[in-house]
Amino acid sequence: MQRFIWSDLNASERQSALARPAAISDESLMDGVRDILADVKENGDAALLRLTQKFDGVRIDVLEVPKAELKAAWDALPQIDKSVIERARRNIKRFHKAQIPAPIEVETEPGVICRRESRAIKTAGLYVPGGTAPLVSTLLMLAVPAKVAGVKNRVVVTPPGKDGKVDPTILAAAYRCKVSALYVIGGAQAIGALAYGTETIPKCDKIFGPGNAWVAAAKSLVAQAAGGPAIDMPAGPSEAMVLADEAADPAFVASDLLSQAEHDTVAQVVCVASTTEVADCVEVEIAKQLETLPRKNIATESLKLGRMFIAEDRAEIIDIVNRYAPEHLIVQLRKPDTYVGAIRNAGSIFLGPWTPESVGDYASGTNHTLPTYGAARAYSGVTLESFIKYVSIQKLTKKGLKRLGPVVERLAEMEGLDAHKRAVSLRLEALQ
Template sequence: MNRVIDWSALDAQGRKAALARPERREDGAMQEAVRDIIAKVRGGGWDALCEIAERIDGAAPERLAVAPYAEQARAQLPAQAVAAIEMAAENIRRFHEATLPAPVSVETVPGLTVEKRWAPLGSAGLYVPGGKAPLFSTLLMLAIPARVAGVERLTVVTPPRAGGGLDPAVALAAKYCGIEAIWTIGGAQAVAALAFGAGEIEAVDRICGPGNAWVAAAKAQVASLPGGPGIDLPAGPSELLVIADKDSDPARVAADLLSQAEHGADAQVLVVSPDEGILERVLDEVDAQAAAMGGNFAPTRAIRCADLGEAVAIANAYAPEHLSIALEDGQAARLAESVTNAGAIFVGEGAAESFGDYLAGSSHVLPTDGAARYTGGVTALTYLKAISVQRLTTEASRRLAGPAAILARLEGLEAHARAAEIRAGEKEGVR
């Protein structure tokens, strides 16, 4: 069986199938189960949440103070690990402080000033995935931009550990982010609690963070309900697409693919190249490296295209969470300028996706499932809202009343027109 997909031999339907995400993410039974969990937590509050958590997680939700676990972590973790976490936190903070949006004031016409100012959300819920290991890096990537934005109340949830307590690295990361406590609860039930409140878990304005298909479905569903929260973006199972050519290092490409394939069976890893030889060598390396590490990895899809221009077109059609351009630096930089749909781009063979996951500075919480077509990853802006402010002098108000009234009447809105004209003294109020 040919391990390489020949893009030129596929019709439109075949190309769509080659880039398809797993069907299980659209599983109707899963969606209905998530809907049921949300309804029960929303209607039954804390008691319903505990019943579901005990059934699914094996433990009731628990609020754990961070400080004692952070102190233990400093004693347990190697000094190099503590220093690495500190470095990552500082890089993330530096990047997001530098990219904060600035307020803007524009005098659109003389006497009329329109401003845009930014206000932080009052609260946010942060979902930190568990699974094989709690992702302390996700907590850094979510909480630091929120702190930079000025969010006052952060509620952190993460699935409970088998032995109880908090993972040392998670506790230390929480300490650096000013998080005082973490709730041990995961899955759709955690999302429902953040959305509508349950017991001491208060409802939040926006839920942020990646998760499995259940978490992603729960976020989408609660955001669509009346009174529900906002969400950051579709952030489901991980994705990586690598563009390679005949000179790419197959070992490096394979290592990058496996770094995302280890997230689980739902992970999506693709390598695209006009050179079939490099694709075969990459697949051989994937097999060899996976065997050496053991464990389970999501399968790799290899696609042969006509040229590097078509490789970019495939990447833009797929809109991956992560896009690695594993070419010579100059060529990679030129190719990157043509990419319009990607959560994050890693340019050149030195730019490992793993650096972005941990310490480059930008958040690794990025859009999946093709959402990179219309949105980017988590930033401080995720935790801010834009508010417009208008100021008019008396003279400007009089001068603009006539045009505003004309526009209002074009839409058949007489009350709008009169509200403008009364400022020009053309209409009297009713007494």
């Protein structure tokens, strides 16, 4: 990890030190994604099968996994695995169910009633990463709130393994979460299928889920097209920032950093330490734990993109956090709760020594689909409301129109929109 003393850096050096890996926004990658999306849009299922063989190295003949296979996977799952999936599902459901919005009705003035009601989107595309790690947790994080929100069609796409099949734990979780359909397809081509629809995969109103740089780029591009789907947020390779002082256990800090570094070679981990001594202890622990990590090679590459900052005081710590806007923020400082109010930009915050980032990834109940690459400055992570849109409704009585009509007439005159004025004037004349 590169080390920086925050107070020694000028403005441009600070910006450079907090920069994300350039590979994520590489223009050649964007061009490649555009080609894939165009292929899927034009050739549908045929493109999906061909691109799967090209990028995943496996040949598949059927895109949809039969419902019977989902049930069989659940039935074959060891009871302990069923239990932990069910425990996580229950906590996620409980937290997101509490987010169901109530209708709003306000009489803004006598006879003028305004309402807001929620409507679930009809079809949601749920991208579940596979590749080097089948993310059962992501399926739970997307499928559970989608069902709680009332989304009718909950469509899952996930890449095949080396054997051309979906990991059975993902199939089992999909069955338990009662998804509408599951398709064996991943990468940018899967996003294209959800965005445009194919002979087999339905076109979706909104696309959810994290992924690698190709997936993140594809989501961004399809959302920009006229009539394209909405997306949950920019969510690319994972990242985490850990704040640590002398009270922090270096082993805990190192384990949180490595839990993100093992995701992807372009995942980024950042530690903000209160002193050089704290930084030294953390780095010793990272080296120690790395030796026994099964995904050591991936984590080692990721750590090359890592950053270690030395911050002298609270103000510097908060400054670094809000500038970087981390996906995950783990606060291992004395009195961690006192920092929360000052933190504007973070996807999800984990407070104190007994709150590893992993609990949010899996089973505490909060959602782990979070904004990356600094998007936490403007985006939230997935919530129940991510699957909902709102409709505004208004109704005026005769009295209400008599009171408010002249205001609307004059505003329409100011804008030079006579038809707008006339729509009111005709009604006011009818009331005389």
